[in-house]
Amino acid sequence: MxxxxxxxxxVAVMSAPNRAHVLSESIGIIGAGPAGLINAHVLVRDGxxxxxxxxxxxxxxxxxxxxxxxxxxxxxxxxxxYRFSSMEMPPPSDAASTGGxxxxxxxxxxxxxxxxxxxxxxxxxxxxxxxxxxxxxxxxKWLVQTENTQTHTRxxxxxxxxxxxxxxxxxxxxxxxxSPDAAAKSQYRGIVIHSSEFASNVDxxxxxxxxxxxxxxxxxxxxxxxxxxxxxxxxxxxxxxRTRLERFLHGTTxxxxxxxxxxxxxxxxxxxxxxxxxxxxxxxxxSMYWGxxxxxxxxxxxxxxxxxxxxxxxxxxAPARAMGFAQDGRSVLLNxxxxxxxxxxxxxxxYSSSWDKIFSDKTAEEIGINKHVPSTKIVxxxxxxxxxxxxxxxxxxxxxxxxxxxxxxxxxxxxxxxFAIAGAHFTANIGYTNEVVAHWISSYFLGDDMNLPSSAEExxxxxxxxxxxxxxxxxxxxxxxxASYMGSLDFWNWxxxxxxxxxxxxxxIHRSGGSWLTWPLKVIDLKEIASxxxxxxxxxxxxxxxxxxxxxxxxxxxxxx
Numbered sequence: 001m002x003x004x005x006x007x008x009x010x011v012a013v014m015s016a017p018n019r020a021h022v023l024s025e026s027i028g029i030i031g032a033g034p035a036g037l038i039n040a041h042v043l044v045r046d047g048x049x050x051x052x053x054x055x056x057x058x059x060x061x062x063x064x065x066x067x068x069x070x071x072x073x074x075x076x077x078x079x080x081x082y083r084f085s086s087m088e089m090p091p092p093s094d095a096a097s098t099g100g101x102x103x104x105x106x107x108x109x110x111x112x113x114x115x116x117x118x119x120x121x122x123x124x125x126x127x128x129x130x131x132x133x134x135x136x137x138x139x140x141k142w143l144v145q146t147e148n149t150q151t152h153t154r155x156x157x158x159x160x161x162x163x164x165x166x167x168x169x170x171x172x173x174x175x176x177x178x179s180p181d182a183a184a185k186s187q188y189r190g191i192v193i194h195s196s197e198f199a200s201n202v203d204x205x206x207x208x209x210x211x212x213x214x215x216x217x218x219x220x221x222x223x224x225x226x227x228x229x230x231x232x233x234x235x236x237x238x239x240x241x242r243t244r245l246e247r248f249l250h251g252t253t254x255x256x257x258x259x260x261x262x263x264x265x266x267x268x269x270x271x272x273x274x275x276x277x278x279x280x281x282x283x284x285x286x287s288m289y290w291g292x293x294x295x296x297x298x299x300x301x302x303x304x305x306x307x308x309x310x311x312x313x314x315x316x317x318a319p320a321r322a323m324g325f326a327q328d329g330r331s332v333l334l335n336x337x338x339x340x341x342x343x344x345x346x347x348x349x350x351y352s353s354s355w356d357k358i359f360s361d362k363t364a365e366e367i368g369i370n371k372h373v374p375s376t377k378i379v380x381x382x383x384x385x386x387x388x389x390x391x392x393x394x395x396x397x398x399x400x401x402x403x404x405x406x407x408x409x410x411x412x413x414x415x416x417x418x419f420a421i422a423g424a425h426f427t428a429n430i431g432y433t434n435e436v437v438a439h440w441i442s443s444y445f446l447g448d449d450m451n452l453p454s455s456a457e458e459x460x461x462x463x464x465x466x467x468x469x470x471x472x473x474x475x476x477x478x479x480x481x482x483a484s485y486m487g488s489l490d491f492w493n494w495x496x497x498x499x500x501x502x503x504x505x506x507x508x509i510h511r512s513g514g515s516w517l518t519w520p521l522k523v524i525d526l527k528e529i530a531s532x533x534x535x536x537x538x539x540x541x542x543x544x545x546x547x548x549x550x551x552x553x554x555x556x557x558x559x560x561x
Contacts, residue, residue, distance in 0.1 A: 033062020
């Protein structure tokens with residue numbers, strides 16, 4: 001064993017006795033979606049004995065909980081992007097015709113199986129439980145006020161550490177002028193629901209439509225969503241360019257032209273693949289390169305949204321904005337003066353952050369989870385040639401930031417190691433990213449020797465630098481992305497963002513292998529992160545051994561193993 005000099009770590013490392021004590025302290029995880037489940041599993045495997053998960057749903061799965069899915073629901077991510085390394089995900093039975101896309105039921109079954117295999121009886125689950133308030137008490141513990149959604153009984157729970165795994169989009173966003181109350185005031189007689197309620201109302205809507213006698217009746221969907229599409233991350237610039245290939249593609253004029261030409265070709269070929277006419281409203285979309293509002297529906301099939309639109313079975317009215325309900329009691333009023341008869345109105349108007357409901361202004365300010373005016377002057381402008389010709393940013397886009405370090409820890413709270421955010425990364429690979437984040441959080445709670453900022457001020461500066469980068473990379477996205485997502489918009493380039501997390505844990509990056517030129521062509525496989533728990537344990541033992549040697553060291557000499 002060779003001993004080399006080692007400078008002192010910039011973060012205090014927890015001793016073994018203290019770590020054993022921490023393992024017995026209670027952890028509260030708010031949310032039982034993919035992020036909540038993988039964080040609970042990693043914590044349990046790491047030896048935490050008091051892991052508690054709180055969810056307002058009656059089953060696990062979050063967005064994919066059994067009570068939320070409905071017939072015909074399909075996932076736009078490629079098969080496998082939601083799975084974790086410890087459990088295989090069966091392919092859908094109709095993979096050939098759908099391009100490998102799963103149904104909502106497929107993913108619901110996977111999440112429930114994951115719970116049954118790895119968490120049932122090993123972690124404490126509180127179902128049908130709504131979190132009303134979350135605050136830190138004078139003794140440093142977290143107080144969670146809850147209400148049972150069925151019995152309406154309230155309770156106060158206490159935890160040493162909290163993982164906020166409610167995701168970036170968990171609270172339905174309903175414009176006040178389209179709300180059920182607004183419909184009632186306008187004497188609209190049809191059904192008005194948010195898309196999150198569709199599963200429990202699908203039969204009701206179907207029956208209402210069948211019994212409607214008016215020939216021009218319809219179901220009106222207001223709004224349009226997005227989903228992820230994974231492409232080679234190297235074609236999307238990161239906050240720093242690690243490899244020679246990335247530096248060529250984004251740091252040179254020729255490379256920048258190549259990048260933008262490829263993205264333009266991808267978008268145009270997507271339109272052609274679905275045989276969209278040149279005047280189709282489906283072509284009125286955000287740029288794939290400058291935004292993250294991208295759908296990936298897989299192989300063209302006769303029952304797809306695009307096929308039904310081309311067949312005129314879905315009438316797309318765009319550009320247009322719904323302004324409210326018409327005075328006739330049965331129509332939706334558009335901004336151009338038209339009115340659309342509607343048997344039912346489904347508000348696909350998106351979601352907002354759950355944070356406003358969970359945290360008081362005082363708590364949000366205390367831990368640093370709130371939006372605020374930037375306090376750091378960013379000197380690095382990231383003048384990448386591949387970012388030339390960017391769309392115009394919103395005038396107020398530079399007015400505020402959310403200082404979330406790595407999208408996981410409020411920078412102001414970085415040294416306390418008692419609070420973390422999971423599931424709020426805007427990523428094209430949910431499973432891989434959330435699994436690495438879960439290991440990062442567990443290491444953080446365990447007091448492992450991590451490459452972290454040494455002060456809150458340093459963490460805030462780094463977080464605000466990342467926020468400035470996101471505004472540079474996606475200049476129009478502040479107009480709609482909610483606060484939960486402003487910690488991380490590493491969408492196309494999620495592999496580079498994951499490497500940042502691995503570097504924080506002092507673990508190897510570029511795990512798919514390959515040289516500086518070939519690594520983007522390597523298939524990313526979950527097997528490459530299946531050993532993260534073991535790697536972290538080895539690193540922890542090495543650190544402990546190093547500390548023991550340093551206690552016996554000659555004066556002024558530190559060692560690493």
